Amino acid sequence: MRPRRPKLRDEVITLAHGAGGKATRALVEGLFLEELDNPLLAPLSDSALLELNGSRFAFTTDAYVVKPIFFPGGDIGDLAVNGTVNDLAMSGARPLYLSTGFILEEGTPLADINRIATAMGRAAAAAGVRLVTGDTKVVDAGHGDGVFINTAGIGVIADGVDIRPGRAAVGDVVIISGEIGLHGVAIMSCREGLEFGTTIETDSAPLNGLVQAMIATGADLHTLRDPTRGGLSASLNEIARAAGVGIDLVERDLPIPEVVGNACSLLGLDPLQVANEGKLIAFVPERDADTVLAAMQVHEYGKEAVAIGRCGSDHPGMVVARTALGGNRVVDMPIGEQLPRIC
Amino acid sequence: MRPRRPKLRDEVITLAHGAGGKATRALVEGLFLEELDNPLLAPLSDSALLELNGSRFAFTTDAYVVKPIFFPGGDIGDLAVNGTVNDLAMSGARPLYLSTGFILEEGTPLADINRIATAMGRAAAAAGVRLVTGDTKVVDAGHGDGVFINTAGIGVIADGVDIRPGRAAVGDVVIISGEIGLHGVAIMSCREGLEFGTTIETDSAPLNGLVQAMIATGADLHTLRDPTRGGLSASLNEIARAAGVGIDLVERDLPIPEVVGNACSLLGLDPLQVANEGKLIAFVPERDADTVLAAMQVHEYGKEAVAIGRCGSDHPGMVVARTALGGNRVVDMPIGEQLPRIC
Numbered sequence: 285m286r287p288r289r290p291k292l293r294d295e296v297i298t299l300a301h302g303a304g305g306k307a308t309r310a311l312v313e314g315l316f317l318e319e320l321d322n323p324l325l326a327p328l329s330d331s332a333l334l335e336l337n338g339s340r341f342a343f344t345t346d347a348y349v350v351k352p353i354f355f356p357g358g359d360i361g362d363l364a365v366n367g368t369v370n371d372l373a374m375s376g377a378r379p380l381y382l383s384t385g386f387i388l389e390e391g392t393p394l395a396d397i398n399r400i401a402t403a404m405g406r407a408a409a410a411a412g413v414r415l416v417t418g419d420t421k422v423v424d425a426g427h428g429d430g431v432f433i434n435t436a437g438i439g440v441i442a443d444g445v446d447i448r449p450g451r452a453a454v455g456d457v458v459i460i461s462g463e464i465g466l467h468g469v470a471i472m473s474c475r476e477g478l479e480f481g482t483t484i485e486t487d488s489a490p491l492n493g494l495v496q497a498m499i500a501t502g503a504d505l506h507t508l509r510d511p512t513r514g515g516l517s518a519s520l521n522e523i524a525r526a527a528g529v530g531i532d533l534v535e536r537d538l539p540i541p542e543v544v545g546n547a548c549s550l551l552g553l554d555p556l557q558v559a560n561e562g563k564l565i566a567f568v569p570e571r572d573a574d575t576v577l578a579a580m581q582v583h584e585y586g587k588e589a590v591a592i593g594r595c596g597s598d599h600p601g602m603v604v605a606r607t608a609l610g611g612n613r614v615v616d617m618p619i620g621e622q623l624p625r626i627c
Numbered sequence: 628m629r630p631r632r633p634k635l636r637d638e639v640i641t642l643a644h645g646a647g648g649k650a651t652r653a654l655v656e657g658l659f660l661e662e663l664d665n666p667l668l669a670p671l672s673d674s675a676l677l678e679l680n681g682s683r684f685a686f687t688t689d690a691y692v693v694k695p696i697f698f699p700g701g702d703i704g705d706l707a708v709n710g711t712v713n714d715l716a717m718s719g720a721r722p723l724y725l726s727t728g729f730i731l732e733e734g735t736p737l738a739d740i741n742r743i744a745t746a747m748g749r750a751a752a753a754a755g756v757r758l759v760t761g762d763t764k765v766v767d768a769g770h771g772d773g774v775f776i777n778t779a780g781i782g783v784i785a786d787g788v789d790i791r792p793g794r795a796a797v798g799d800v801v802i803i804s805g806e807i808g809l810h811g812v813a814i815m816s817c818r819e820g821l822e823f824g825t826t827i828e829t830d831s832a833p834l835n836g837l838v839q840a841m842i843a844t845g846a847d848l849h850t851l852r853d854p855t856r857g858g859l860s861a862s863l864n865e866i867a868r869a870a871g872v873g874i875d876l877v878e879r880d881l882p883i884p885e886v887v888g889n890a891c892s893l894l895g896l897d898p899l900q901v902a903n904e905g906k907l908i909a910f911v912p913e914r915d916a917d918t919v920l921a922a923m924q925v926h927e928y929g930k931e932a933v934a935i936g937r938c939g940s941d942h943p944g945m946v947v948a949r950t951a952l953g954g955n956r957v958v959d960m961p962i963g964e965q966l967p968r969i970c
Contacts, residue, residue: 294737295736295737295738296733296734296735296736296737297731297732297733297734297735297736297737297740297765298733298765299733299765299767300765301731301763301765302731302763302764302765302766303765308763311737311740311763312761312763315737315740315741315744316744316761316763331760332724332726332759332760334723334724334759334781336679336682336684336723336781336783337680337681337682337783338680339679339680339682341679343724343726343759343760343781344726344760345726345727345728345760345761345762345777345779346728346762347728347729347730347762347763347764347777348764349730349764349765349766380677380679381675381677381686383675383686383687383688383779384688385688385689385690385728385777385779386690387690387692387730387775387777388640388644388645389640390639390640390641390642391639391640392639392640393638393639393640394637394638394639394640394658395638397640397654397658398658401658401659416675416677416686417674417675417686417687417688418655418659418688419688419689419690419777420644420645420651420654420655420659420690421645421690421691421692421968422640422641422642422643422644422645422646422692422967423645423692423772423775423968424642424967424968426769427771427772428770428771428772429766429770429771432730432766432775434688434690434728434730434762434777434779436688436726436728436777436779438677438679438684438686438781440679440680624765624767625764625766625767
């Protein structure tokens, strides 16, 4: 099935274009892919897969504009390191080197920059990657927002590893590595000054170690994805389209913490559309599912890993959830600006 | 000689921290290098030099915040491609792959983004590199400035090539590939609405082809640098310090176009501190200088290449210019915000 290319009808940039859903896809496909016409860009994976002097590499980049820059459990600095580490890990690469580009607003306290740089150094050490090159620009007050960070990263892919969205196949078990919705709810409750009895912390974490443990089982991992912007809904829909498979979720199996459920009810959010920064979804053949789950559950960042669904052939390109009442509902790609500036 | 580390005394970010001179160095050395303590970062070269599976690579990143985003002869898009291509080329690498991260402000016309994406595609094709991965974020109106772009790049370094600031040596001839000051004056005159009889265009250009032609001569190229932010002054001072050599310039040999000289007089700028985006300086042993100059002069981007000085042992770490009147003046590192948001 060839997915329809969404139309780009807007005349100006809106927050929806940055939300990771349909509008982002329309912008990227309708504009960048047209203009930068390039077969390597086309797969729209988290990383580009490159061959250099006989070795295979993953190369990726992300801009971080999260607001506020400090939030419970983390800040823009460790988010920028973990996010790029995770994008590399999702293609099965072992992340090695990161670059960092800072866009600082005039008037930002140096103490803030210091705290962020410290967090980045610590996050890089924890993930086992090195920050090797950087750049700093300053924009006049009122034309930035404290700190924006761009990180790019390079990782090396071992022989035999072939993990990408297009490999998800009918019969695959869909696994999530842990509870969903924590990062988005942490940012939103912090931004809105809400309390939910307990402080909700971001789940931001480096997932490269978990992925290496999964690869080490010898299982044929088909697809990995970290469901960040747009949450589980966006990631699963992208994979369903890329692979031309249908995805069937079992709603009651989704690990949604009570506090996330409550916060989402209050804020009018769908937990499946809320960003995660330390979770991954894996598509693995049924024969390998138990082995992979077991390997995940003994890892620090996969303790709560569970199967949440399967790939089928019934509704290719679509994600459907069986509800608690036994009905089915379509889990659609988020349309727009549910949570602007979440990462 | 071990250069003194500049003190970081400020409490907030100022435009000077982004200007590429002393304040930028104080910020980077006093803060990022402290916190991100990493031997690969320490050389402060334009690119990090990495070894991966037996091959040598250069990896670099730059953020682009130039204002305005469209200017005579170019825009933020081709600048972002050429700038990163050139940073890679300055370590002798052959640039291969680029990533692009966009931070777009809500309300920016899509027509602008389209024009920029087109320019990036064209610039990448001209430079022979591929844009392989990207990311787009949107910030709310009033918290960005139209378009910011971050590009990172990977290039491969051929065996035997060893080009870096620390290799500049006493006796080296200092060559510049052409006229200086054009990019900075183009931006400033555009920003200030000034006319100088003729439209001054940016010199933004990809220099990787020129560098490959220079390498192909077989000459032992010691050091290359593209004098962007902070101009010739910042680049030469950085090299003098990195290599522990003195640099003696001959002022009358500096190729300063009349229109740049006039504009600088009017705007109160020093042409040696004005940014270039399509020029390089080369440090080559005297025996190779004529060969390298000849190879440059037959290349599209090196037609006006000339020798402008030499490395000596008299005043290590300093740059001195012999004036038209026969005196000597110190060419110091720019202090701060002469030209904010020039690239």
